[in-house]
Amino acid sequence: MPDQDQGARVALKLDIxxxxxxxxxxxxxxxxKQLGLEAxxxxxxxxxAPQPGGAWQYRWPxxxxxxxxxxxxxxxxxxxxISGDDDSVRASVAVPHYFGAYEERFGLNVLRPATVGVVCERSERLRVETDRGLFSARGVINATGTWEKPFIPEYPGRESFxxxxxxxxxxxxxxxxxGQHVLIVGGGISAIQLLDQISQVTRTTWVTRTPPRFREGPFDQEAGRAAVAMVETRVRAGLPPNSVVSVTGLPVTPTIEAMRQRxxxxxxxxxxxxxxxxxRWADGRELAVDVILWCTGFRSALDHLAPLQLREESGGIVMTGRLATQVARDPRVHLVGYGPSASTIGANRAGxxxxxxLTAFLGLAGQ
Known part of the structure; x- marks a missing residue:
């Protein structure tokens, strides 16, 4: 088992x-672990990350x-x-606490902090280069999410602001x-949440590329399956996955109704x-603001996989497998939390x- 003290360097030959x-x-x-592999x-x-919690540990208070x-x-x-029933607890505290307890209960032995620089081909195996050492693996399950790759679109004059x-x-x-005029850009759930909070303490203006699509009524299982199917169709065709909101719409909650009233x-x-x-708009109209808050989403953090040349000319990755987690160009690589599995419940099923x-492909199932 590798030494997990911060700063220690290890070198291991692993299956996954x-x-x-x-x-x-x-x-x-x-x-x-359930399939018989030992962490x-x-x-x-x-x-x-320096501690358990994934991207949750970085969320706003x-x-x-x-x-x-x-x-x-x-x-x-x-x-x-683990969390109890107190809904006022910060997500950045409760979820990392839960993840940490989970890692301990199931003995997952996570090595952290370990930053992966690159994954590349090495004979018939994959070489994983990190700041904690080198690892040789027969397969990789990539679950790096999107938090580390915020997206801000290019607009003329952005650097002059x-x-x-x-x-x-x-x-x-x-x-x-x-005391500042804040321009909030984006039509996703995070944009709505931050617009709600900031508009209660100062002046705001909200802009979106397309009109927001609000969803009335419950988001039932049938609607959820349809939304996932739309994203899955894209990634199976090698197209970049759409944002969640573009598929599901924005739920009309009491908070949304209150914002409408305001x-x-x-x-x-x-x-x-x-x-x-x-x-400035195309018709020449201008608006003076003090702050531009880009709620324009994230992109999948996959740069470390670039040497494997997984992407198509479209910019996406052709995905296959039962839940579209397996990379068609290299079946040794699975992407979880990508495309249709970019949600907490989807991530569970994708995992x-x-x-x-992957264990079946590598001949490890039932070992």
Missing amino acids: VVIGAGQAGLSSAYHL GRDFLVLDG SLTLSTVNRVHDLPGMSFAD SGRQLHTQEFRQAEDFA GVLERQDMFQSITPTGV AAAARE
């Missing part, structure tokens, strides 16, 4: 390396258990048993913007360019599928 210890990575590791000997989980969409249980252990620009990833609290959901079309003091399919 799991990269990332968020929901998808931990689910994958759990199912690898630290047959497979190893590498995590770039005002995101509590009452405001998150939902935290789904990891396989074999209930979140409620004299105010402050930041991405959702950098947001901490609404009070930081008191008039903060009166969105404007996307501007054409950015000026030193604000933004199970990836573990079963």
Whole structure:
């Protein structure tokens, strides 16, 4: 078993390396153990974060258990048993606590912090280069998510803006913007959450590329399956996955209704360019703002897999397998938390599928 003290370097020859210890990575590791593989000997989980919790540990403090969409249980252990019933607890505290307890209960032996620089071909095996040493694996389950790769679209004049620009990833609290005019860009759930908070302490303007699509009524299982199927169709065809909101729409909650009453959901079309003091639309209209908050989402953090040449000319990756976790160009590689599995419940199912399919492909099932 590798030495997991911070700064220690290790070198191991393994069957499988799991990269990332968020929901998808931990689910994958759990199912690898259920299939008879031993953590630290047959497979190893590498995590770039300093402690358990995946991307949850970096979420803004005002995101509590009452405001998150939902935290789904990891396989074999209930979140409620660890978190209790206090919805006012910060998600950045409760979820890492749960993940840490999960790792300990199932003996997943995560090596952290371990930053993966590159995964490349080495004879018939895969070479995983990290700041904690070199690892040789027959297969890789990649579960790096998106948090490390925030996306900000290019607009003319963006570098000339004299105010402050930041991405959702950098947001901490609404009070930081008191007395300033904040332009919030984006039509996703995070944009709505931050628009709600910031509009209660200062002036806001909301712009989106397309009109937001609000969803009335419950999001039942049938609707969920249809949404997942749409994303799955794209990744099986090698197209980049769409955002979740583009498929599911925005649920109309009491918070949304309250925002409508306050008039903060009166969105404007996307501007054409950015000026030193604000933004300009195609018709020449300008708006002066102090802050541009880009709630424009994330991209899959897959740069370390570039040497494997998994991408198509479309920019996407052709996915196969029962739940579209297996890379068609290299069946030794599975992507979990990508495409249709980019949700907490989807990540659980994808972790199970990836573990079963990869062990079967490598001839490890039932060992």
